[in-house]
Amino acid sequence: MSTERQTSHHHPLHRRSLLRAAVVVPAAGAMAAGLDAAPAEASEDDAGTAGGRFDAESPRFSLAVLPDTQYLFDADSADPAPLRATFRYLADERSAANIAFMTHLGDVTEHGTEDEIGLAADTFRVLHGRVPYSVLAGNHDITSSTDDQRGDSAYLAAFGPDRYRSMPTFGGASPDGYNSYHVLRAGGRQWLVLALDWRVSDRGLEWAQGVLDAHPTSPAVLTTHDIAWSDDDGEARLSGNGQRLWDRLIKGNDQIFLALGGHYWPPGRTVLTNDADNDVHIHITNYQDRYYGGAGMIRTYGFDLVRNVIDVETFSPWFLARKAEKRSPLAAETIELTGPTDRFALSVDFDTRFAGFAPVTPAKPRPARAVMPRGTLAYWRFDASGTDAAGTPGAAVADGTVVKDLTGNGNDLTVRRLHSSGADALTWSADHHRGQPAHASLRFDGGKNPDRGAVLTTAARAALNSEKFLRGYTIETFVRLPEPFEGDHGWMGILSWEGRNAEAGKTTGWSPLEPTCSLNLSPERFLQFVVYPHRQDADPTSWSHAVPVGRWMHIAVVNDTRSTVMYVDGSKIARNPAQASTGIATLGKPFVLGGTQFDEAFGQGFYGWMGDTRIVGRPLSVDDFLTPVD
CATH class of the missing domain: 2.60.120.200 (Jelly Rolls)
Incomplete structure (x- = not known):
């Protein structure tokens, strides 16, 4: 999320404003009231009514990433309030932060029961029709010993393809329904988000390759639940499943420049080199080990195509929305994470990085007569x-x-x-x-x-x-x-x-x-x-x-x-x-x-x-x- 973006008076809860309030004066706490009330669904065309419209042509936009929320949907100890606050933040801030999309990295629930899945699916209604999103299955959402050929499940019934069909970004799903792709118009171009199951079968990989082949000039962000792990040093290493994805899909497809996973903690990141000798950024994002199960904490990837930078920030809208004097000590220290694996900037020369599959067509020289105005x-x-x-x-x-x-x-x-x-x-x-x-x-x-x-x-x-x-x-x-x-x-x-x-x-x-x-x-x-x-x-x-x-x-x-x-x-x-x-x-x-x-x-x-x-x-x-x- 770019700190250069101006905050409209229509968006008093912009993250920067809230953080300043947290340090200097008590925040207004406008979001604190009624956090449990889920609004009625709205269509994508209504996105401008609450948080304003997304600008698909602006060179600055954000991708929001939501990792494991399983402890918020854990049998009779479930508490969806933090996630509802996060979704309201994303909806309200869509215009101010120019949020293109939100992607959930799996483990939506703890046990994958119908009750847990149902409560989670209802919670997503806060976001539905306001910000497009994807959700993929983690090992806690389905039978963990299975791959995407597992057949019916409570997860599939709630978060399968039918959930996304009304979204303008939805491109399609694999025949089994557990993998989906989304096409975003952002920064004046098309981007792909591949949301892959916890365990992608050979059929699933063939499907994913087909999606990439059908969109050969679109940069792609791959999301899955299990791709890498990290020690406290913050250096990510591919997991066994991550190595399979790397060998079978990522390294041979230059389009994939960013791959995101959850499942493990602590967070970490690394950069690998693909077959085209280009960088691929691999990140682990997971805060379930944090206070209140992560409290619906999100990570934003702020793409700035002018500065050739992706600014990464991690924070909890639920804690930010509370008045300073109402925050518990643990809530106060979990408002924002600022360590090197949670707040950082990636330098990416987008034109150069994407030149192998989407070279920039140089403008033709303009004749002198076209650039000599009166006077x-x-x-x-x-x-x-x-x-x-x-x-x-x-x-x-x-x-x-x-x-x-x-x-x-x-x-x-x-x-x-x-x-x-x-x-x-x-x-x-x-x-x-x-x-x-x-x-x-x-x-x-x-x-x-x-x-x-x-x-x-x-x-x-x-x-x-x-x-x-x-x-x-x-x-x-x-x-x-x-x-x-x-x-x-x-x-x-x-x-x-x-x-x-x-x-x-x-x-x-x-x-x-x-x-x-x-x-x-x-x-x-x-x-x-x-x-x-x-x-x-x-x-x-x-x-x-x-x-x-x-x-x-x-x-x-x-x-x-x-x-x-x-x-x-x-x-x-x-x-x-x-x-x-x-x-x-x-x-x-x-x-x-x-x-x-x-x-x-x-x-x-x-x-x-x-x-x-x-x-x-x-x-x-x-x-x-x-x-x-x-």
């Missing part, structure tokens, strides 16, 4: 459409090479090296931002001690040299910093206009010798955009956060004739000046890519990659930037 003053790109001399990736870009201004406004750029820089100071590259219109860039190898680099400049009489931007402006470029960020790199320019601001009559600022407009990078990797406006005697400056290395970013600076705002990857930065700013005090001197002058002399040139660059003579909205925002 575009200059647009440069480094593929064959942008320069007649575009060369082989890795080859040097010769001095004198011309990069055309594709608007036809005559703001062509010409390459030259700085100081005594060699050929490797500027090379062609096929690397590019995935949303960039052109699939090409330039690789600058600037640096200090001695200063070196390369720049591209407009001609002496180019219109851009004297443009005042009195109707505002949008300046965009794509940049990637090398990883590792090696060498001695002081201040370096990304783009600028040449000249001294004192020549424009400016008296403010750090120095009268700096140019009237420049986008730079500090040694700490903070972006700096400093401008001396045409109308005001001022130097409003925007500062970004420390930008990352090793990945492409889109940078935009937008001025609406009143003030200037910088965006990184479509996100407005914090440190934008409120100071009035109208136009740019250009001096009729060249515009530059790859460097910034001081006292009309270049020091270090840019170090990294630079892609398409566009200048528009009016403010654009984020939706109109060169690349869509993820």
Whole structure:
């Protein structure tokens, strides 16, 4: 569950709010009343009435995992209240936490009797129609000496295929009814959940393989009751049944990237390598040995496809919902588990991990005419459409090479090296931002001690040299910093206009010798955009956060004739000046890519990659930037 997600006032019981309340002030305890009352069933279309709707296209979503609940359904000592609280939490928080699905890992009951199964099945009515889910049989729910060919049982009657048919995620079940699969639309793509019996027969494995074969591009989460065990060190090891599943199903199907089981305690995890040489995460999740039989404790897997992370958290909604002063000592210490096997983050580059079965189709280059809106003053790109001399990736870009201004406004750029820089100071590259219109860039190898680099400049009489931007402006470029960020790199320019601001009559600022407009990078990797406006005697400056290395970013600076705002990857930065700013005090001197002058002399040139660059003579909205925002 992402901690970045905002909490709506319609969801006062969001887990983060409850945890803060548990530590600071007594919680409202809104869920404490009426925990035993089961609401009437609702259809999936009604999911928005209590907890809001699930957003299937958001890159952030959660999978909820519920392990062994058997001690809550144990003959005449049964107490379904904790599980009802958990289900209400999931239903109420579906929108706020963007919960896609909940999967139970088996051992729903202690003895698998009709009475226990019936009470458990009735308890699931709290969740039914609000959050889709799967339930599989554990050894306590059926005759443990049998596999999925065992035939009828109280469990099958209550938790067989008929229970899931109304769910939009239900894909089907094995002929015996004990194995099911579910297809989720989440994060803008389809995912599989395979819910397999405690003991899957050969027929069951054939069925599971058929499901995977029928969904060859869907990443799969395998759930079963018994897959691995762990000692107190938290390192999971495959059980005998887990080894069979690994050998017969998991390791040969690259789609399965996460396998979850219960049955054993304590919790543990490990990472195994499959036949495709990719990671498979194996986790044990079980809290029945904890106070109150685990108290309906759940684990959430918060998928973040932007950060390439799965954030894992473990907590008890039943205890969270109680007022702080009403919690017993054991309840208070079991609210949330924060050890390394219960709260952790998995780094998963989803595109790379899934490339073997679901490769990302790269976007095709977009023609220049498609990305030149009204008011575009200059647009440069480094593929064959942008320069007649575009060369082989890795080859040097010769001095004198011309990069055309594709608007036809005559703001062509010409390459030259700085100081005594060699050929490797500027090379062609096929690397590019995935949303960039052109699939090409330039690789600058600037640096200090001695200063070196390369720049591209407009001609002496180019219109851009004297443009005042009195109707505002949008300046965009794509940049990637090398990883590792090696060498001695002081201040370096990304783009600028040449000249001294004192020549424009400016008296403010750090120095009268700096140019009237420049986008730079500090040694700490903070972006700096400093401008001396045409109308005001001022130097409003925007500062970004420390930008990352090793990945492409889109940078935009937008001025609406009143003030200037910088965006990184479509996100407005914090440190934008409120100071009035109208136009740019250009001096009729060249515009530059790859460097910034001081006292009309270049020091270090840019170090990294630079892609398409566009200048528009009016403010654009984020939706109109060169690349869509993820």
